[in-house]
Each structure stands twice: as C-alpha cells, then as structure tokens.
Amino acid sequence: MDAKPKLLLHICCAPCATYPIKVLRSEYDVELLFYNPNIHPEKEYNIRLEEARRYARNIGVKFYELDYNTSIWFNSTKGLEGEPEGGVRCEICYRIRLGKVAQFAHANGFGNFATTLSVSPHKKAKNINNIGQAIGQIYSLNFYEADFKKNEGFKIAAQLAKEAGLYRQNYCGCIFSKK
Numbered sequence: 001m002d003a004k005p006k007l008l009l010h011i012c013c014a015p016c017a018t019y020p021i022k023v024l025r026s027e028y029d030v031e032l033l034f035y036n037p038n039i040h041p042e043k044e045y046n047i048r049l050e051e052a053r054r055y056a057r058n059i060g061v062k063f064y065e066l067d068y069n070t071s072i073w074f075n076s077t078k079g080l081e082g083e084p085e086g087g088v089r090c091e092i093c094y095r096i097r098l099g100k101v102a103q104f105a106h107a108n109g110f111g112n113f114a115t116t117l118s119v120s121p122h123k124k125a126k127n128i129n130n131i132g133q134a135i136g137q138i139y140s141l142n143f144y145e146a147d148f149k150k151n152e153g154f155k156i157a158a159q160l161a162k163e164a165g166l167y168r169q170n171y172c173g174c175i176f177s178k179k
Helices: 014-024 042-059 070-077 088-107 125-138 153-164
Strands: 006-011 029-034 063-065 112-115
Touching (some): 070 088, 088 112
C-alpha cells in the first residue's frame, strides 16, 4: 500500500481541529501546526495552545508550533479595529497565518497544506480558500480547499470536542472578535 501524502494542517484551536482532522486523515498523513499571533490575551493563547498539544498527543498526530509574536498581527491590522467579523481585518489575519504555514510546509517537505479556519460559522470559506490558493502557488504547494462547516461540520466538530473533553472558547481569538 502506498504511503499517504503529507499534509500540514494549520489549527487555530483543538475544538476546530477535530472534524477537519477526521476528514483529512482518510486521504493524508496529517501533521498539525499551531500559529496564531492573533489570539489575545496571552492567557487565552496559552490555554488554546496547551489544549491543541494535548489533543494532538491523544490522537497520535505530530504537532508543531511557531512563535507567538503579536506585534506582527497588531501592526498588520492597525486601523482596522472597527472592522466587522469576517471583514478586511480577518483577511489580513488569514494571509499572515497561512503565509507562515506555507513557509513552514515548504521548508519541511510538505506538498500540501490546509487550515481549520473554515469550520467556523464566522469565517468565509471562499476568502480563506482564495488566500490559501494564492499563497500555495507562491510556495509551490497544494492548498486543500474546504468549507469544513458544511455538511454539519461545525456541529460535528463541537460534538467531537465535547466527547474529547476539550476547552471550548467563546470567541474566534482576536481581541476585537471578543468584543
């Protein structure tokens, strides 16, 4: 039997990762990358990071994390504090994160990458997929297009997270989405 191709999956939190991992594992050898300079405050970031690590260990998936450098995110979104959820600020955030994920994937021998972001009912999958495709072309990577919230994906993710006993936050991550 042929080995499955490797796919690096960007995860924003453990609950949002549950369903995408389940879907992707049938086709790919999935490894996880936690890179989220948008998550605030730092205490919340640390809780989500630890839950993601724990979940990866529990399901036997390799886990990577990149530095928590909030200045990149704050500098890139300056002046967009009043943007609605799903607006221009979010698109910039997707570019920051998916760009870093693609750099890591390219440097570490992955041919494919994806993100869990589209599982959220607050995220526009079309925007995420367009940005992922464009960044994938820059790094000669295949971006796995998905709208993981479809077909009850968000509901299934919530149920899987509950079954796994995962901490579930009540906002997407940035300080502006918390408000």
